[in-house]
Amino acid sequence: MSELETIVLSEGSSSAGVPGGDGGGKPRSLAGDAWRDLRRNPVFWVAGLLVLIFLVMAVAPRVYTSISPTACDLSDSQLPPSAQHWFGTDIQGCDVYAHTVYGARASILVGVLSTLLAGVLALAVGMAAGFYGGWVDAILARILDIVLGIPLLLAAIVFSRSFGTRNIGIWPVVGVLGILGWTTAARVVRASVITAKQQDYVQAARMLGASNGRIMIRHILPNAIAPVTVVLTIALGVFISTEATLSFLGAGLKPPTISWGIDISGAQGRFYQAPWPLLFPAGFLALTVLAFSMLGEAVREAFDPRLR
Amino acid sequence: MVASREPAAGRHAAAEPVIRVEGLVKHFPITQGVVFRRQVGAVKAVDGVSFELRRGETLGVVGESGCGKSTLARLLMRLEKPTAGRAYFEGRDMFAMSGAELRDMRRKVQMVMQDPYTSLNPRMTVGDIIGEPYDIHPEVAPKGERRRAVQQLLDFVGLNPEHVNRYPHQFSGGQRQRIGIARALALRPSVIVCDEPVSALDVSIQAQVINLLERLQDQLGLSYIFIAHDLSVVRHISDRVAVMYLGKIVETGTEDEIYSRPTHPYTQALLSAVPVPDPEARGYRDIIRLEGDVPSPANPPSGCHFRTRCWKAQERCAVEEPPLALRRADPHPSACHFAGLREGAVV
Amino acid sequence: MNPVMPTMPGHLLEVDDLRVEFRTRDGVAHVLNGVSYHLDPGETLAVLGESGSGKSVTAQAIMGILDTPPGYVTGGQIRYRGRDLLRLPESERRQVRGKEIGMIFQDALSALNPVFTVGYQIAETLRTREGMSKSDALGRAVELMDLVKIPGARQRVKDYPHQFSGGMRQRVMIAMSLAQRPKVLIADEPTTALDVTVQAQIMDLLGDLRRELDMAMILITHDLGVVADVADRIAVMYAGRIVEHADVRALYKSPGHPYTKGLLASIPRLDMKGTELATIKGLPPNLTRIPSGCPFHPRCPYARDVCRSVFPPDIPLGADRFSECHFAKEVVDGRLS
Numbered sequence: 001m002s003e004l005e006t007i008v009l010s011e012g013s014s015s016a017g018v019p020g021g022d023g024g025g026k027p028r029s030l031a032g033d034a035w036r037d038l039r040r041n042p043v044f045w046v047a048g049l050l051v052l053i054f055l056v057m058a059v060a061p062r063v064y065t066s067i068s069p070t071a072c073d074l075s076d077s078q079l080p081p082s083a084q085h086w087f088g089t090d091i092q093g094c095d096v097y098a099h100t101v102y103g104a105r106a107s108i109l110v111g112v113l114s115t116l117l118a119g120v121l122a123l124a125v126g127m128a129a130g131f132y133g134g135w136v137d138a139i140l141a142r143i144l145d146i147v148l149g150i151p152l153l154l155a156a157i158v159f160s161r162s163f164g165t166r167n168i169g170i171w172p173v174v175g176v177l178g179i180l181g182w183t184t185a186a187r188v189v190r191a192s193v194i195t196a197k198q199q200d201y202v203q204a205a206r207m208l209g210a211s212n213g214r215i216m217i218r219h220i221l222p223n224a225i226a227p228v229t230v231v232l233t234i235a236l237g238v239f240i241s242t243e244a245t246l247s248f249l250g251a252g253l254k255p256p257t258i259s260w261g262i263d264i265s266g267a268q269g270r271f272y273q274a275p276w277p278l279l280f281p282a283g284f285l286a287l288t289v290l291a292f293s294m295l296g297e298a299v300r301e302a303f304d305p306r307l308r
Numbered sequence: 309m310v311a312s313r314e315p316a317a318g319r320h321a322a323a324e325p326v327i328r329v330e331g332l333v334k335h336f337p338i339t340q341g342v343v344f345r346r347q348v349g350a351v352k353a354v355d356g357v358s359f360e361l362r363r364g365e366t367l368g369v370v371g372e373s374g375c376g377k378s379t380l381a382r383l384l385m386r387l388e389k390p391t392a393g394r395a396y397f398e399g400r401d402m403f404a405m406s407g408a409e410l411r412d413m414r415r416k417v418q419m420v421m422q423d424p425y426t427s428l429n430p431r432m433t434v435g436d437i438i439g440e441p442y443d444i445h446p447e448v449a450p451k452g453e454r455r456r457a458v459q460q461l462l463d464f465v466g467l468n469p470e471h472v473n474r475y476p477h478q479f480s481g482g483q484r485q486r487i488g489i490a491r492a493l494a495l496r497p498s499v500i501v502c503d504e505p506v507s508a509l510d511v512s513i514q515a516q517v518i519n520l521l522e523r524l525q526d527q528l529g530l531s532y533i534f535i536a537h538d539l540s541v542v543r544h545i546s547d548r549v550a551v552m553y554l555g556k557i558v559e560t561g562t563e564d565e566i567y568s569r570p571t572h573p574y575t576q577a578l579l580s581a582v583p584v585p586d587p588e589a590r591g592y593r594d595i596i597r598l599e600g601d602v603p604s605p606a607n608p609p610s611g612c613h614f615r616t617r618c619w620k621a622q623e624r625c626a627v628e629e630p631p632l633a634l635r636r637a638d639p640h641p642s643a644c645h646f647a648g649l650r651e652g653a654v655v
Numbered sequence: 656m657n658p659v660m661p662t663m664p665g666h667l668l669e670v671d672d673l674r675v676e677f678r679t680r681d682g683v684a685h686v687l688n689g690v691s692y693h694l695d696p697g698e699t700l701a702v703l704g705e706s707g708s709g710k711s712v713t714a715q716a717i718m719g720i721l722d723t724p725p726g727y728v729t730g731g732q733i734r735y736r737g738r739d740l741l742r743l744p745e746s747e748r749r750q751v752r753g754k755e756i757g758m759i760f761q762d763a764l765s766a767l768n769p770v771f772t773v774g775y776q777i778a779e780t781l782r783t784r785e786g787m788s789k790s791d792a793l794g795r796a797v798e799l800m801d802l803v804k805i806p807g808a809r810q811r812v813k814d815y816p817h818q819f820s821g822g823m824r825q826r827v828m829i830a831m832s833l834a835q836r837p838k839v840l841i842a843d844e845p846t847t848a849l850d851v852t853v854q855a856q857i858m859d860l861l862g863d864l865r866r867e868l869d870m871a872m873i874l875i876t877h878d879l880g881v882v883a884d885v886a887d888r889i890a891v892m893y894a895g896r897i898v899e900h901a902d903v904r905a906l907y908k909s910p911g912h913p914y915t916k917g918l919l920a921s922i923p924r925l926d927m928k929g930t931e932l933a934t935i936k937g938l939p940p941n942l943t944r945i946p947s948g949c950p951f952h953p954r955c956p957y958a959r960d961v962c963r964s965v966f967p968p969d970i971p972l973g974a975d976r977f978s979e980c981h982f983a984k985e986v987v988d989g990r991l992s
Contacts, residue, residue: 031431037680200427204491207385208441209414218440222431372850373821480938481706510705510939511877515921515932522931537850540880544923544932581855583880585922587903590884597859598852600806601820 034302044298050291054284057104069098069258078274090267090277099263100281106259108288110170110177111240117178118185118239119232125182126189127224131197131216137190148183153245155180160251173252177239185231192224199223226303233296237289244285260285325360325396326499326531327384327417332357332393334379338606351606353379355555355613356393358632361499366525366532368546368563370539370578374602375552377535381503384533385419386410397499415445418492422504424484428476434487435472438462441494448495461490465520482513486520493524501533506541518545539582543567551575554605554613557632561640571637571647573618612644620646666693666734667871668717668756668839673731675712675895678724682943686712688895689731694839699865699872701882701903703918704892707939710875713892714841716741718758719748735839753780757832761844763824767816773800773827774812780834799830802867803860822853826860836868843875858885879922883907888975891915894940894950901976911970911978911987913955949980957982957991 038044057064072094081088087096129140156176196202202219210218246252247261248268255262260281267278335350354376361367371377382388384395386402395402397413405413421427428437438458442449449457459469465486476484485505492500502521506514522545525532536542542549543563550560551574559572570576577596584593598617603609609616615625624645634640635647675687687709694700704710715721717733719740733740735751743751760766768776777799778792787795793812800808803826816824825845832840842861846854862885865872876882882889882903889906891899891914899912910916920933937954940946946953952962961981970983978986985991 199429200421200423201429203387204419204421204427204488205429205440205444206387207414207419208491208495209411209444210440211444214444218432219429223429372852482938511879512705512918512921512935513938515923515934516936518923519931519934539851540923578852581852583855583858583878583884585879585883585907585919585924587883587886587907595855595859597856601823 034299037302038298041298041301043294044302047291047294047298050287051295054104054108054288054291057101058108059105061101061105064101065095065098067095067098069094069102070256071095071098078270078277080274081276087280088274088276090263091270091274096263096277096280099258099277100260100284102258103260103263103281104284104288106170106253106257107240107243107261107285110173110243110253110259111236111292113170113174114177114181114239114243115232115236117174118182118235119228121178121182122185122189122228122232123221123225126186126228127193127216127220129186130190130193130224131212131220133194141190144183144186147180150180152177152180152242156242156246157249157251160246170253170257173243173246177242181235181239181242185228185235188231189224189228192227193220196220196223227300230296230300230303233299234293237292237296240292241285241289324363326363326398327361327533328396329360329384330358330394330396332380332383332395333391334376334383334388335391349606351604352555352608353605354383354390355608357552357555357557358393359550359557359560361531361533363498363531364525364529365547366534366545368542368549369533369535369552370537370542370549371552372537372578372602374554374605376555376605377552378503380552381419381501381533381535384501385417386414411445415441415448415495416497417499417501418495418497419501419503420485420488420492420505423508424481424488425508427488428484430476433473433475434462434479437476437487438490438494441491445495457494461493462487464493464524465490466516480513482509482517485509485517489517489520489524493528496528497530499531499533501535503535504537505534507536507538514541521545539567539579551578554603554608556613556643558614558644559640559642560632561638561642565638565640569638569640569649571635571640571642571649572614572644573620573646574614575642576650614644620644622646665695667696667736668694668873669732669734670713670717671732671734673713673716673733674729675709675716675721676727676729677942678727679943684942685945686726686895686942687716688945690892690895690897691731692890692897692900694871694873696838696871697865697869698887699874699885701874701876701886701889702892703876703879703882703889705877705939707894707942708892709895710892711843714758714843714873714875717841718752718756719745720752720758753832753837754784754835755837756839756841757835757837758841758843759825759828759832759845761847763821763828764816766828767824769816772813772815773819777812777827777831777834780831784835795834796830799834800827802833802864803827803830805830820853821849822856825849825853825857829857829860829864833864833868837870839871839873840865841873841875844877845874846881847876847878854881861885879918891918894945895942896950896979898951898980899978901972901978905973905976909987909989911972911976911983912951912980913957913986913991914951915978916986917954917956951980957986 072092074093076089076093077091079085079089085095085097087100090096090099125140125144129137159176160172197220202215205215205219243252244259244261244264247259248265250265252261253259263281264278271278332354333356334354335352337347338349338351339345340348357380359367369377369380379388383390390403397417400409402413435458438461439454442454442457459472462469462472467483467486476487479487506517509517518541524530534542534545546563548560548562549566550557551566551572552558553574559566559570559575566575567579570579577598580594580596600617603616611627611629612625615621630643630645632641632643635642637648670690670692673687673690677684677686690709690713692700702710702713712721712726716728721728728741735755740748740751774793774796777796781787781792781795782789797808797812800812805811805823805826816827819827846857849857858881861872864870874886886903889901889903890897891912893914899906899910899915901911906915907919910919917935921935923932935954940950948964949962949967952958955962967979967981969977969979971977972983972987980986982991
């Protein structure tokens with residue numbers, strides 16, 4: 001077996017000659033390589049930092065301010081930004097900065113939860129449609145088309161209005177967004193499942209006798225999940241801004257919940273007299289959406305198997 | 309550095325075929341319409357194929373694009389259901405199996421695929437890839453022994469057992485093919501279907517992998533169905549050869565019979581077209597130039613499929629399909645009414 | 656520069672000490688490390704090598720279609736009729752590309768645009784570069800399709816690429832490359848993706864066309880059989896350099912470099928059977944970390960100490976023949992063990 005030995009010995013020191021290939025070194029998964037690329041991308045760090053800031057804001061608002069958003073003194077109504085009130089006060093005398101900070105929770109929470117719901121639905125539907133094909137695919141594709149045809153905002157408004165003006169908390173909003181918003185991601189999942197299904201390594205697993213379940217979870221899911229992750233991070237931004245729109249229109253969250261949309265809604269009437277109660281929540285909203293979108297972009301670039 | 313192999317006859321144990329295929333047919337329907345699909349035709353990828361694979365031997369299957377050899381491979385691996393015909397593995401009907409019997413057959417018949425860059429899941433480690441057969445068939449290797457079995461397999465195919473935790477993209481094409489071979493060996497199969505296993509590799513790496521396959525066959529008593537389009541490679545590794553054209557086997561015989569005494573015009577043309585790596589042979593090669601293109605498998609010619617490009621074609625060829633039968637010209641099966649040896653052919 | 660082949664005035668095409676780098680995130684890959692070869696009118700030069708040898712990159716650099724980034728030409732000259740193409744402004748470079756030097760690729764399907772008819776694509780250069788009218792150019796396209804022996808050219812000129820078989824598409828690509836009657840044709844693995852019977856047809860066609868149009872050809876391939884059939888001279892590439900250059904008969908009869916020797920020994924021959932194939936152990940080198948001394952030494956069965964530390968010179972082995980190995984003379988004579 002001397003020839004095999006020499007092959008083993010020499011393969012330890014050299015590797016594929018194609019530029020970009022590297023056989024030596026520690027095991028490097030695709031995720032590991034992607035992480036390495038992400039680390040080098042300044043967009044990732046900026047976006048990541050912003051996202052982190054907002055997440056902390058949502059989870060622990062007290063880190064950012066000791067002022068309570070409900071400590072409103074009517075005599076302080078519509079004060080411009082100052083040392084005591086960094087962002088000024090709104091019509092009711094509430095500190096705008098505190099409102100903005102506490103508002104992050106509702107907005108981001110709704111965004112994250114509805115994205116999760118949409119993601120689960122997208123994965124389930126997309127995988128079933130892509131993997132089983134045939135009439136399953138046909139039926140699911142038609143359902144997808146129908147849901148896609150429903151304008152998200154309009155349906156959300158109609159749905160929310162049916163609850164009246166009571167404050168029903170965040171779950172109905174989450175539900176509406178998730179149930180109406182899974183379609184784009186589902187299409188992406190379906191496409192990547194169909195591609196993955198045709199890969200040789202899936203055929204190889206089938207030939208070994210792998211069950212459908214095993215193939216779906218072990219082979220297809222990991223390879224289909226990357227593109228949909230990116231779509232979802234972008235969707236997160238969309239959901240947050242949609243929630244704000246709903247609240248603005250009075251169809252989403254209601255007081256006493258604090259959210260950016262509600263604040264913007266309340267401040268828009270008196271914009272010319274006192275712009276700051278609107279500008280700051282709007283600015284934070286835009287920044288959050290931007291941060292999540294940028295993060296999604298950076299992740300997409302890193303997972304893009306250009307040279308792999 | 310060059311050792312010689314045992315002659316083919318010495319490596320065969322029993323004469324009973326381990327795989328027997330009878331009249332295997334696979335037609336892919338061509339449909340029209342979006343809501344209600346009507347079948348308007350069929351791609352006759354495999355159009356009636358019969359052969360035997362004996363224990364310990366290598367059966368080479370050669371043919372050009374569209375001949376159906378890849379579909380044949382998929383049929384043998386039960387990735388497709390045949391439209392007609394039967395195949396027997398160790399005497400049992402391959403396509404009628406289910407449950408435990410099917411599992412047993414899947415263990416015994418394995419495949420090495422063509423493209424080393426897509427046949428391994430890029431998100432699994434090499435150890436997981438080679439160990440997957442044990443996850444699916446846990447009875448072959450108890451849990452505690454799996455890691456060792458995987459490392460032994462890596463060693464067996466000439467890779468470093470310590471690379472168990474690496475990912476496929478960290479290996480070269482030839483190494484990935486070895487990983488695919490290791491995966492195919494995990495369940496200790498008796499038959500391996502090799503579907504163009506070296507076509508995607510560089511020449512110098514091809515030789516390494518071919519040597520490995522031959523060595524494994526000697527050591528483990530494997531039977532191979534070796535599908536390829538490179539005639540030189542097939543000649544080197546095969547004991548018997550079947551030549552395919554448009555879904556049918558047009559000639560079959562021992563490697564010597566096919567390469568030295570081909571009687572079917574297509575085989576003769578195919579062999580004459582292979583460039584010989586010897587500049588002195590320039591001008592002495594009598595190349596048969598085939599006219600025209602290969603007909604579409606959706607619409608093969610009537611009678612003999614090869615008649616549209618054959619210089620021997622007569623009226624009879626359009627009417628009567630020539631069976632794959634022994635011919636007077638040389639005692640090996642050939643599907644031509646006018647099978648004959650080529651005078652003055654240089655091989 | 657190669658001492659055996661001084662710059663002779665009158666080489667039609669001459670690549671001189673060409674160096675190309677690929678800057679990747681894993682480091683700088685030295686893809687070409689001083690490649691020199693020449694081509695005279697009417698001859699066929701085969702550039703032989705495996706993946707990673709740099710053979711295609713040289714052709715892309717000649718044509719000026721190197722992907723930049725990540726590829727950068729970092730040295731050397733490419734002289735066509737005495738003028739260095741690398742120093743020319745892009746507008747003049749474009750004059751040379753297609754008109755003087757044409758190229759055909761391995762995969763005709765991806766080289767052809769699926770949304771235009773083949774007639775349109777063949778005629779395109781004639782319309783844009785030579786200012787021919789649409790009908791004139793289309794007529795010429797039919798002529799070209801006849802030239803490459805596509806049956807029924809007049810009708811098929813209106814067909815789309817996917818309506819042709821692989822071999823026919825390759826002929827279409829050849830027709831496109833010949834539209835402006837170039838003096839040099841670079842064929843980058845023209846038949847690798849084709850069936851063997853079609854390969855024979857295409858190689859025959861190329862031979863006929865060369866003679867008819869008095870074209871020189873650079874054939875880039877890894878197929879030793881095809882090379883033996885058509886080449887006049889062979890340049891063997893490894894790790895971005897030409898390691899051996901010889902007349903085709905001399906090369907096959909007695910190779911002067913261990914890599915060439917290994918390649919020739921490892922191909923299964925239709926006329927030799929029963930023995931285990933000789934192999935070249937190991938793998939092609941990682942171009943970001945080319946081994947010291949002779950780049951081939953980790954895989955060379957004859958490697959000695961000097962091979963590991965000193966880069967081998969070009970040893971002349973006869974007229975217009977050299978090998979880049981310390982022991983070239985011994986290899987050629989077969990005296991090495």
